[in-house]
Amino acid sequence: MSIALAFLAQTLRIAVPYLFAAAGGVLAERSGIISLTLEGFMLGGAFSAMLGSYYSGNPWVGVLAGIAGGLVLGLVHAVATIRYKADQVVSGIAINLLAVGLTRYFLKLVFDSSSNSPRVAGFSAGTSTTALVAGLLHNPLIPLGLVALPVVAWLMYRTPFGLRVRAVGEHPEAAATVGVSVARVRYIAVALSGALAALGGAYLSLDQHQFTDGMSAGRGFIALAAIIFGRWDPMRAALACLFFAAAETLQIQLQAMQAIPSQFVQMIPYVLTIVALVGVVGRAVPPAALGRE
């Protein structure tokens, strides 16, 4: 495989968890609920997907279990922020801590391990990575991840539900006056966001065939940055995800050259995020009702 193709393939693979998480995040944020939760959703999804696959021996059951795990965490966030009007940032941070704590607790409980689950059935079993497409199709979650944001874009801009999501995120009172249930739209959006982000986590654990404590490793925050970078638009967020993944690929490739201290190479994606935030989207306007009741 040529260098360019290898770069592209790696970028796409790295992007998949970001794309899933950003797809979920865009939905929730556009409905007015802040998505600081993506990291926790991913971790929970990774763990429950592993668990599903472990007990069934079938990775697709793992995928479903991952979705279920994400839905549950999403609903907890939704109940806290919508029903009980908890501060969304705070609830998000709590969800993240909760996901860390619960996955650790049950990892210990079920597998008597503080780090890793046993190996479970996953997706990337084959050997050939000679061709870009074949390599990417190995894991069915990769093509799914690549279409996640386009599907969300369609949902958002073409369907009644999407119109309501956008209305509710901009001006909930206006939506309420025409009989749209703000709470219901948000419940659905946040639950979906949990499920989608959890798929990103499921990708991580099923691709690795095991769960590792803390394996989401900050990817949820990068996905959130991608959403902001993409100005809350699904397609632009997708581009931002690819951009961040490319930065990471670049980081990996640059490290191999060993030209600069690895600490500085490690900074690249984060510094790029800040630069992007400052340069490109400094004044990006979030959905008007984001973070409000």
Add this chain to the structure above:
Amino acid sequence: HPAPPVPAASGNGLDIGIVFDVGGRGDKSFNDGAYRGGERAEHELGARVHFIEPGEGSDREAGLRLLAAEHMKLVIGVGFIFTDDLTALANEYPNTEFAGVDYALKLDSAGNVVPPPPNLAALKFREEQGSFLVGALAALVGKSKKLGFVGGMDIPLIHKFEAGYRAGVNYVCPDCTVIAQYAGVTPEAFRNPGRGKELALSQYQSGVNVIFHASGSTGLGVFEAARQTGTLAIGVDADQYSEAPGHVLTSMVKGVDAVVFDQIKKVRDGTFHGGVQEYGLAENGVGYIYDAHNRALIPDSVHARVEAIRAGIIAGRIAVPSTR
């Protein structure tokens, strides 16, 4: 005195305390090695072993202290991170024996080693020697001028693995290059298998056929990549063959289990003594796996060559660097 999460030592039993490093049980390498050593001592020596997994920061010292206060016969800290806490506690509890796996020796201003307290055994592994051997092995088997290394957190302890590995590669193949990459600069770097896999895939794609990892759980991603691309990886600390059967060329094993068992046995036999104890190839403290599982992957000629190098190192004919 601290409340006992650990039942008090009975006084006549062989009560042993082991405190794990971050990663804890289930890391499939280092801590698990210590755990196995402890378990074996329970079966074979009738020891009662109490394990503690601290969090970060002051919890490490607290864990050690808890065990010392409960009159364990021997308290073992697993990981260089325990060095200072062990030193302080050994001074404070002169009647308790202590042991530190990967204990980091201090140098005084003149550059001489400061000896640890007499009741503290500083257990040091010569990872660079084992790494040297797997480096040579990798270069001989690899059929490529490029060899790979994936480290976890970018810190001196891991540099030791890298340095030995490089030297080993270049010893048998002076014009080979080693691509060395690290997963990060925080402790998270030891538990990011997703990153490990991508690092490995990029190395394999650039023509590397064998990768040696020293990266904790991150390395599990390296094995995944080896499986997926049909290439080879080298495990670390413990025999990691089962992580990717057929794709684990060998593992650079650190005999943490044997050494832990050994120290417990010495305490039982009354032969325990403090001081620096180095475990290199000569002491069988480090080595590489060559058994029924991976024999097929390693030609006899290569095995013979590596064994010769091993002898050379033990005899002091081959010098192995421990820093980059």
Add this chain to the structure above:
Amino acid sequence: MTDAGAAAPIVRMTGIAKRFGAVEAIRDAGLEVIPGEIHAIVGENGAGKSTLMRILAGLFPPDAGTVEVAGRDVTGWSASQAIAANVGMVHQHFMLVPPLTITENVILGREPRSGLAIDMARAQREVAEAAERSGFRMNVRACVRDLSVGEQQRVEILKTLVRGARILILDEPTAVLSPPEVQELWRVLRALRASGGTIILITHKLDEVTEISDTITVMRAGRSVARFPTASASAASIARAMVGRDVVLSNDATTRRSPISQTARAGLDVRHLVVAGELRARAVDDVSFSVARGEILGIAGVEGNGQSALIEAIVGLRRATSGEISIGDRDITALSVRERDALGLAHIPEDRHRRGLVLDFSIADNLILGRQREYDRHGTLDRARVLADARAAIERADIRPADPELPARALSGGNQQKIVIARALARETAVLVAAQPTRGVDVGAIEQIHARLRAARDAGTAILLVSAELSEVLALSDRVAVMYGGRIVAIVPRGEASEELLGPLMTGAA
């Protein structure tokens, strides 16, 4: 005109009560509306008008009482049920989603589908047809945020009509309209009435009530206190019913002293000012004028014609792209808010909730906002002095309740506005920029605020008054400027100014 006694009421609300937390918004309010009439509801701020109408529109249930529509008991119904029963409401604060298109706003909640998706082509066709039927000209694909306020209101009305509204509730629809736009609205409402529709109209403007309505219900302090045919009422009698006492309805109560010569004491001077806005590069487009000390210059204009940008540039909240602003001989264009304040520039912000008050601060803390550093003593805020000064200000401005420790949030809008004004007028100022000083404030409070502004003017302050209420501009100003499309299109002395002259200017018609 409909005879109130003849037809059975189409809307009958009795004994309605509603509280929000600790606030009792309405208690024992009632309403009876005859089919085919225009029914006005009037009352002071906070009387409970909007709340009563929201209950009728199904936005929330009443705590007590019954609601009947067309003879059916619908107490506690939902917004969608109300819509289904052809009750539509145009809210005081528009219920439009700015980034969505007109079509999307209109179809929200009842989207036509093809398969899973919205049938957008059909939606646009239907909305365009409906607009045409109502005599509205609009591009149904335009974003609502790009529309003028008047256009937005038409979208709001269209929203209700498309949903088949036969009972249309309008909450203060004219507050933001220019006189021609108001006439246009009356045309639409009359047409609706002619076709058998019923209209309930909330407004503060008594001349409008007398002009358009058939019947009037007056609310005071959460109760319905009077209901009479418009024909039998006068502006003064309505006002008396609203406030519970006599009110001076001042339009030309301006008792002017002899005008001071413009050059004698220079006040505010604005030269060729250009200011960028959120949407337009030249929200203020080459504006020049000056205000002498002891003079009130009123700027009339429909909202959204650059007044906000102008005010913000003058007080230092927004950078001027070019041009010059000075106080006396001092060029202040580059100075900060605080530095302008130090030179004697005071400001009554147009939006008290956003700019005027820290709602969670106490009255006392709000009264020192901007002066806080003056209360520092040895690095610590001198609380005793803060409170003493606050008590004095509360007394002077008649802020109720008179407790300096109460959070500003707990006060009614009128009393909140009194805090803002008390703070702006707390010391001698050379220049006062007063933006919408009586917005949403009831008749009694308006009286008092106008008096304070006149007193400041008489004490030698140069006042720039910006108001969407043409009547207010006419009542207070010595000279009147009209702003349209970011430009000052005319400045006329008070004597020559009239609604007939200014109205067309405000819409760019002249």
Add this chain to the structure above:
Amino acid sequence: MSAASSPSALRGRVAEALLPPLVALLVSIVAGDLLILAVGQSPGAVYRLMLEGTWGNAYGFGQVLYKTTTLVCTGLAVAVGLRAGLFNIGAEGQLAAGGLGAALVGLALPAGTTALLAVPLCTVAALAGGGIVGYVPGVLRARWGAHEVITTIMLNFVVLAFLSWLLSGRLRVPETLHTNAIRAGALPRLSAWWAPFHGSASNASLIIVLAAAASTSWYLFHTSRGYELRAVGLQPDAAESGGVSVGKTWIRALTISGALAGLGGINFVLGYEHYYEEGFATGAGFLGIAVALVGRSNPFGVVLAALFFATLSQGGLAINALVPKQMVDALQGVVILAMAASVPEVRRLLTLRRGAK
């Protein structure tokens, strides 16, 4: 007598302040019960063990105090940010930078420098180290509108990598992750004054940190700058109209916030190990958010909340014999969630009741 200071209104305000933490405590106890029962243990026994290991003996309590010290700092950092309407999620990097600052000064001073000079210098260095890291997102927000939630998260990674690089040169003792021991500026352990604390890491930095909490409270509620900071947090547009520079206040708030987090570094560096070690700050930043929330962004509340979370954290070690200590990680999440949900709910119910009366 004004309405606000009447006894019933006062009672209302006290209830509004105290009920949410109580509800959160109850909810987390129930959640904890479930987790404990899932392992087949008795909740009573586990909680007893937790209490015994923390408040039940001097050593355990000393450990609690040690953890409290750091958490007060990160909690104050988050609280000051919140008061200015900003979410500082970068306390971890700021704490680490503060620690390194203190260590660098401690290393640079000649051995034997009097503590009267060395401790203040090291402390100022800790404040400065954290303050600089806090200043950056402040400027990014004020000048370019870059949202601080994202920039502080990103800066955590950048700062930790940068500190690691600084250390990777000559600073690091070979084979370890830490610097040499500081030559001056060490603080005494509390056990020097009260023997039963023997062995616990708690040290005199607790006193400095409590003084910082008191100063923060004074700053926020009794100075004009604090007034401006709170005004900006509650209603930035109104503050701006009042002549307060919102951008400057943001920068100031985040700098103070960072400095307070950095101050926490003295606990480990000056008080405990006497060197800077990579990773000593892990987790304390995120927990600081919890502390600030449960403490209602009030410095004194922060101290109490820090004590609570320190107890939980130390308790985890104690209960490990019966249930996995990972339980407390989950409980922290539950406490924050319950707290976040019960604050508005309690307010709502209280106003409902007040209305009904």
